[in-house]
Amino acid sequence: MHDIRAIRDNPAAFDAALARRGLSGMSAEVLAIDEARRAGILAAETAQAAQNAASREVGAAKARGDDAEFERLRALVAEKKAEIARLSEGAAAEDARLRDLLLTIPNLPLAEVPDGPDETGNVEIFRWGTPRRFDFAAKEHFDITGVKPGMDFQMAAKLSGSRFVVLRGAVIRVHRALAQFMLDTHITEHGLTETWTPVLVKEDAMFGTNQLPKFAEDSYQTTNGWWLIPTSEVTLTNTVAGEILDEGQLPIRMTAHTQCFRSEAGSSGKDTAGMLRQHQFEKVEMVSITTPETSLAEHDRMTRCAQAILEKLGLPYRTVVLCTGDMGFGAQKTHDLEVWLPGQNTYREISSVSVCGDFQARRMNARYRAPGGKPEFVHTLNGSGLAVGRALIAVLENGQQEDGSVDLPAVLQPYLGGRTRIAADGTLA
RNA sequence: GGAGAAGUGGCAGAGUGGUUUAAUGCACCGGUCUUGAAAACCGACGUGGGUGCAAGCCCACCGUGGGUUCAAAUCCCACCUUCUCCGCCA
Structure with a gap:
């Protein structure tokens, strides 16, 4: 606000x-x-x-x-x-x-953000890794022979309808390994505090992080008024709502692994195949609460935290600065991380890291006090670190072999009992 | 889910209808004193809004929202949260 x-x-x-x-x-x-x-x-x-x-x-x-x-x-x-x-x-x-x-007016872009009408105006600022050369036709994740037994969209449709998935066996174990790997990396190497939160929240929390009032149709509400969080940015950021923190407590750096729920009402018809866009998915989220002086440096730091995950997984990616026309409602500046998906032969968003200035802090009335000073609004930042389902897709597509098996990143081995690949029959090997 | 108790400033804690401004203590901040510190003493010390060049003045806020009254931290109603006990449960 x-x-x-x-x-x-x-x-x-x-x-x-x-x-x-x-x-x-x-x-x-x-x-x-x-x-x-x-x-x-x-x-x-x-x-x-x-x-x-x-x-x-x-x-x-x-x-x-x-x-x-x-x-x-x-x-x-x-x-x-x-x-x-x-x-x-x-x-x-x-x-x-x-x-x-x-409450309905979006945040203002920082001066350094490039002007542009839509995603065509985004500016690439960093590229890491070289997309692998395939001497066969790379498949999308859901078409890979070794993946098919563990990724069942028909079963999910029976239970819940479209845009859901049932995962089994090796595939879900890799998914779980990815989430554990991300969390462990953030808490041991990046200094974030692991946090577990509710996924059902009161309306106030949704106003605080600007899902409401404008984007009510993107989220789900229960019959008794709770909202299902579309991202744990909602719960992590709102932990400081209404508080006056001591300056010495800042920065607060949190991470959480949660289910996320999105109705995606406005994007029907987009990415209908595979598990790229689901109503329910998992995400490891990062949120920082900082002073106004340090929020921009924190933005770069948080971007690095997300990039480090992709690098450890050996997934080629690029980083773009979103232009003014493509930024989210609450952002002053946003870095998107786009991972290489060989099956689509393109880079796709896997993380979005935004600095919001005091925009959310005003909505939440979240402040801090320097010694002897007046209360001032904190700055808030949030970023994916990373979207677990999309990381799974990237790992599967980038590691696929001609025989339908998938080579897995070495960093996941400790979480997979030492196994290194999904065999063509869908079992861990 | 049921019964009972309680929510007052950073903390503790008085205050059950009115005599301007929420007593007092602790903490924090400024000062006196001191070689320095402590102690002691003096002073200042909440948040938001409105108004004004400014000094300042005004309004609201005692969990939240209503109500009674000329007047509410105080009385009434609803709700929320916490605690205790009971029930249920992963």
């Missing part, structure tokens, strides 16, 4: 930043509501102050036993009451109106 004062102070800069995202200016509308709101507050508070003063006189009259004066003032104050109620209601309505509008 935006700071109304910042918009008031420099409406032109605010509109210019929105324009970079392809949006029309909103400062005029925001400021008009803000003006009405402040006028309403002033009127209501002035009336309230008058009543408070009169009430004190009533008390004084009562105390000295002046019954006539007491009755006269009492009636006067009672008369004022309706007026105050009406004014307060108006002020509260304008205040809510402003907040509702501010």
Whole structure:
């Protein structure tokens, strides 16, 4: 959420930043509501102050036993009451109106973010590894002979419908190994604190990390009002909601491995084959809470943490900076990591690392205090480290052999009882 | 799920209808004293909003939301959370 004062102070800069995202200016509308709101507050508070003063006189009259004066003032104050109620209601309505509008305006891109209309405007900044040369036609993950016995979309359709999968045997063991490997790497080498959280959350949490109010159709809600998290960014980030942290506690670096649930209402028809895009998937997430001064450096650090996972797995990837037109709602700047998928002969997103500045902190009212200082909003960052299902796809497609078997990354061996490959018959070997 | 108890500032803890501003202690911060520190003493010490060039002034906030009253931390209702006991359960 935006700071109304910042918009008031420099409406032109605010509109210019929105324009970079392809949006029309909103400062005029925001400021008009803000003006009405402040006028309403002033009127209501002035009336309230008058009543408070009169009430004190009533008390004084009562105390000295002046019954006539007491009755006269009492009636006067009672008369004022309706007026105050009406004014307060108006002020509260304008205040809510402003907040509702501010909640729907996306974060502003940092100056260094490239301008662009959509993903075609993204800028590659780093590339690692060389895609392997195949002397046979590389298959997509679901077509690999050794994978087929362990990846059952028909069974999932029977249970749940489309965009779900049932995994069995070697395939799910590799999936589990990947998640364990990522978590272990983050906690032992990257200094993140492993955290386990609920996947059902209250509405407030979804507002805090800006899934709500704008993107309600992307997530699932239970009949009693809980939301299923689309990412553990929601729970990890909201751990600091409403808090005033000591500066010494920062940065807070967390990681969690959770189920994620997305209805993906807007993307039906995209990536329908295979398990690239599912309603339920697993992700190892990273979240950092920092001071304003350190958030950009933290963004690079977090990007490195995600890159390190891909490098240890030996998966070729590239890193792009998302352009203004492709960034998510809450981001100031985003790095996407795209892993090479031989079956699709292209790079596909496997991680997205964003710095949000104080955008989410304002929504959550998450602050910190430097010694002797005033509370200030923290900065928040989140990134995938990595999407486990997509990492599985990448491992399978990059390791596939002509005979239908799959060679697995060496770093996974400790999690696979020393085994190194999935045989063509679908068993670990 | 049932019964009971409790939610007050960073912490502890008073305050059951009104005599401006939530007592007091601890912690933190500034100062006096001291070679330095401690102790002692003095002072300052919450959050958000509005208004003003500023000093300042005003409004709200005692778990949350309603209500009663001229007036609510205090009385009433609902909800949330925590604790104790019981039930159930991986």
